[in-house]
Amino acid sequence: MIEPSYVVLDDLTYEPFEYFTASLIAIVAEKGIASFVLSGGGTPLDLYRRLGRSTIAKNVPWDKIHFFWGDERLVPPDDPGSNYAASRKALLEPRAIPEQNIHRIKGELPPHEAAADYAARLSAWAAEHDPGAPHPWPRFDLVLLGLGEDGHTASLFPGSPVEVDTPVIAVTADYQGRPAGRVTLTPPAFNDAHLVVFLVAGANKADAVHGTFYVGDPVRYPAQRIRYVDEEDPMWFLDKGAARRLDWRGNRPPR
Numbered sequence: 001m002i003e004p005s006y007v008v009l010d011d012l013t014y015e016p017f018e019y020f021t022a023s024l025i026a027i028v029a030e031k032g033i034a035s036f037v038l039s040g041g042g043t044p045l046d047l048y049r050r051l052g053r054s055t056i057a058k059n060v061p062w063d064k065i066h067f068f069w070g071d072e073r074l075v076p077p078d079d080p081g082s083n084y085a086a087s088r089k090a091l092l093e094p095r096a097i098p099e100q101n102i103h104r105i106k107g108e109l110p111p112h113e114a115a116a117d118y119a120a121r122l123s124a125w126a127a128e129h130d131p132g133a134p135h136p137w138p139r140f141d142l143v144l145l146g147l148g149e150d151g152h153t154a155s156l157f158p159g160s161p162v163e164v165d166t167p168v169i170a171v172t173a174d175y176q177g178r179p180a181g182r183v184t185l186t187p188p189a190f191n192d193a194h195l196v197v198f199l200v201a202g203a204n205k206a207d208a209v210h211g212t213f214y215v216g217d218p219v220r221y222p223a224q225r226i227r228y229v230d231e232e233d234p235m236w237f238l239d240k241g242a243a244r245r246l247d248w249r250g251n252r253p254p255r
């Protein structure tokens with residue numbers, strides 16, 4: 001298998017923040033707009049808070065950034081289990097992101113309606129802002145993903161269907177007592193993106209990281225369905241716990 005592109009950090013406090021800040025500034029400088037897909041889960045919340053409050057991140061042209069989500073739990077948007085609610089509080093509210101730039105998955109709808117609604121809005125957004133897109137969804141500029149200790153990413157869980165050609169699906173999965181009804185983007189949608197970045201922390205993820213990198217089994221390790229070949233590799237930011245099973249010495253943080 002191809003060696004994935006990853007860096008191991010003492011903690012995920014500074015480098016990911018600098019990476020996302022610089023990337024968002026560069027994308028907007030080049031295109032005038034940026035589409036940013038947020039991850040759910042607890043790992044990115046510190047990053048979101050820093051992006052939301054740091055004076056350095058004030059230089060990001062926040063009103064030019066459009067926010068999407070890689071997945072959502074099927075709960076109302078003010079529920080503590082909602083990925084949208086968590087990122088709203090940490091990042092969108094502090095930066096006063098305009099409502100028209102927020103493209104959340106409607107977790108309050110029945111699963112298939114929520115999936116169809118998101119797919120329709122992705123298609124409409126792509127038609128307006130990314131007319132060269134080869135499929136009826138945007139080629140997202142920047143995608144942030146996490147990894148569960150069972151190897152899931154977004155809400156692509158082990159054993160979930162591999163042959164998918166739609167950008168959004170509804171799934172049901174029990175994980176750590178979190179809401180089981182989910183709507184998720186799929187590999188075809190993630191794989192049209194320009195930059196995909198995983199943020200993974202904690203020794204409880206070490207087996208999942210190792211399996212994803214080195215055990216060729218995309219049914220067991222769904223993050224393998226998100227491409228990691230050629231220059232458009234996803235980049236993995238790992239803390240030392242998550243990298244515990246990798247032979248990572250010599251890997252350097254990005255400049």
Ligand code: 6PG
Pocket residue numbers: 039040041042043044070071072073083145146147148152153154155178
């Ligand atoms: C979600 C996610 C999910 C998450 C992982 C890791 O809705 O829960 O998007 O894929 O990224 O479960 O979660 P933690 O960061 O909390 O470990």
